[in-house]
Amino acid sequence: MIVQFWGAAQTVTGSMHLVHYQGKKILLDCGLFQGRRRDAFKRNRDLPFEGSEIDAVILSHAHIDHSGNLPSLVRSGFKGPIYATSATRDLAVYLLLDSAKIQQSDVKYVNRKRKKNNEKPFTPLYEQEHAVAAIKQFRPIGYDTNFEPTPGMQCRFHVAGHMLGAAMVELEMQRPGQSPFKLVFSGDIGRPDMPILKDPVTIPGANMIIMEATYGNRLHPKGGDAKQVLLEAAMDAHQSGGKLIIPAFSVGRTQEIVYRLNLLAEAGELPKMKVFVDSPLAVNATNVFREHVECYDDEMLEQIMIEEDEDPLAFHDLYYVRNVELSKAINQLREPCVVISASGMCESGRILHHLKNNIEQPETIILFTGFQAPHTLGRILLDQSLDIIKIFGQPYEARAQIRRLESSSGHADQSELFNWAQAMAEEGDLEKIALVHCEMDSAQPFKQLLDKSGIGPVLIPERGQTVAL
Numbered sequence: 404m405i406v407q408f409w410g411a412a413q414t415v416t417g418s419m420h421l422v423h424y425q426g427k428k429i430l431l432d433c434g435l436f437q438g439r440r441r442d443a444f445k446r447n448r449d450l451p452f453e454g455s456e457i458d459a460v461i462l463s464h465a466h467i468d469h470s471g472n473l474p475s476l477v478r479s480g481f482k483g484p485i486y487a488t489s490a491t492r493d494l495a496v497y498l499l500l501d502s503a504k505i506q507q508s509d510v511k512y513v514n515r516k517r518k519k520n521n522e523k524p525f526t527p528l529y530e531q532e533h534a535v536a537a538i539k540q541f542r543p544i545g546y547d548t549n550f551e552p553t554p555g556m557q558c559r560f561h562v563a564g565h566m567l568g569a570a571m572v573e574l575e576m577q578r579p580g581q582s583p584f585k586l587v588f589s590g591d592i593g594r595p596d597m598p599i600l601k602d603p604v605t606i607p608g609a610n611m612i613i614m615e616a617t618y619g620n621r622l623h624p625k626g627g628d629a630k631q632v633l634l635e636a637a638m639d640a641h642q643s644g645g646k647l648i649i650p651a652f653s654v655g656r657t658q659e660i661v662y663r664l665n666l667l668a669e670a671g672e673l674p675k676m677k678v679f680v681d682s683p684l685a686v687n688a689t690n691v692f693r694e695h696v697e698c699y700d701d702e703m704l705e706q707i708m709i710e711e712d713e714d715p716l717a718f719h720d721l722y723y724v725r726n727v728e729l730s731k732a733i734n735q736l737r738e739p740c741v742v743i744s745a746s747g748m749c750e751s752g753r754i755l756h757h758l759k760n761n762i763e764q765p766e767t768i769i770l771f772t773g774f775q776a777p778h779t780l781g782r783i784l785l786d787q788s789l790d791i792i793k794i795f796g797q798p799y800e801a802r803a804q805i806r807r808l809e810s811s812s813g814h815a816d817q818s819e820l821f822n823w824a825q826a827m828a829e830e831g832d833l834e835k836i837a838l839v840h841c842e843m844d845s846a847q848p849f850k851q852l853l854d855k856s857g858i859g860p861v862l863i864p865e866r867g868q869t870v871a872l
């Protein structure tokens with residue numbers, strides 16, 4: 404009985420851990436590694452095993468850094484079941500198809516470089532047909548429901564509070580002549596009091612925890628009331644006649660913002676203006692949110708019980724835009740409005756058209772709602788580091804107002820992670836914790852914190868490292 408760490412080991416992305424149990428190989432997550440495009444492409448293409456060697460996959464949640472390399476696994480011969488919660492399966496359908504499209508455009512970039520070096524061109528990491536094949540292998544399972552990925556291994560999903568459908572994975576493995584060994588894989592750990600979603604839980608009796616520590620080194624800023632920040636931005640745009648543009652990830656952040664705007668609209672506080680959700684992926688994801696009541700917290704459930712507001716992801720002036728022509732028409736609109744669009748870091752997608760058309764107007768407000776990675780257009784705008792920015796190769800003067808919604812991370816911060824680990828240790832017979840899904844500058848301080856409190860022992864596995872269970 405061993406676990407081998409093949410991804411998100413001393414880095415954040417590419418989550419992938421292989422459990423060997425009684426001659427079977429069970430893979431926890433099969434995520435895309437995201438980094439410099441060329442390195443990422445090679446890492447994702449060269450899986451450390453053949454897909455045909457793997458007996459089953461257990462998927463913690465639909466984010467691409469956890470699910471995005473499933474089509475490659477299928478391409479390399481994986482024919483087994485992919486266990487996930489129902490909401491994760493439903494979101495993965497759209498996210499994997501979207502990812503296949505991105506792979507096709509990424510390979511063009513890689514091949515331009517290869518051509519310069521007289522190297523043979525690559526084919527895409529995977530194509531739509533591989534994504535579709537992976538989708539067919541999903542086996543949706545409810546939360547808190549036992550299933551057996553292989554004889555002798557009992558598994559259950561628990562609420563992780565990180566995104567719709569996100570789960571912590573509990574694996575209980577029978578050992579001859581001993582009590583069963585309980586391995587808990589945290590997946591990504593969410594935060595208490597996130598809108599829409601239930602809070603993360605703890606699981607009693609763990610012998611080993613594979614735990615994420617993305618923010619093991621920092622506390623999230625308190626950052627005031629998100630509803631208030633949104634309301635002020637909307638009122639200011641309404642008053643000055645400008646547009647409020649909100650770059651947001653299509654799955655999760657978009658629905659949180661719509662939900663908050665819905666509360667403001669229902670309370671009669673939101674000024675009279677049209678609100679557009681302009682992203683086909685966001686429209687599809689919102690429909691998935693509507694179907695998964697089992698993921699809702701009490702506040703969201705109360706909302707759907709209000710007779711006049713059965714759908715907390717809809718209100719009178721809200722328009723979901725799928726069609727390209729309608730998307731373009733928003734730019735012709737000469738009245739204040741709110742536009743929520745993707746991508747969240749302004750790297751691609753329809754958000755670029757809205758920025759291009761409005762960034763030079765001082766009455767435009769751009770409200771950032773999530774992490775902006777270094778070197779992305781989102782980060783450049785947020786830091787206000789350049790007066791002239793480039794969109795589609797053309798220069799634009801950055802005159803719009805820049806604002807930020809602070810308290811909106813989907814990941815637990817240092818103190819929330821610590822509280823979770825402490826509760827898990829108290830309730831269990833803990834033999835070790837492996838920290839994953841983090842850079843070393845997060846992992847080291849968090850390990851020290853746990854060491855000091857006698858929680859552990861803690862290891863920070865390297866890629867390829869094997870640990871006995």
Ligand SMILES: [Zn+2]
Binds near residue numbers: 466565591
């Ligand atoms: Zn995630």
Ligand SMILES: [Zn+2]
Binds near residue numbers: 418466468591840
């Ligand atoms: Zn993640």
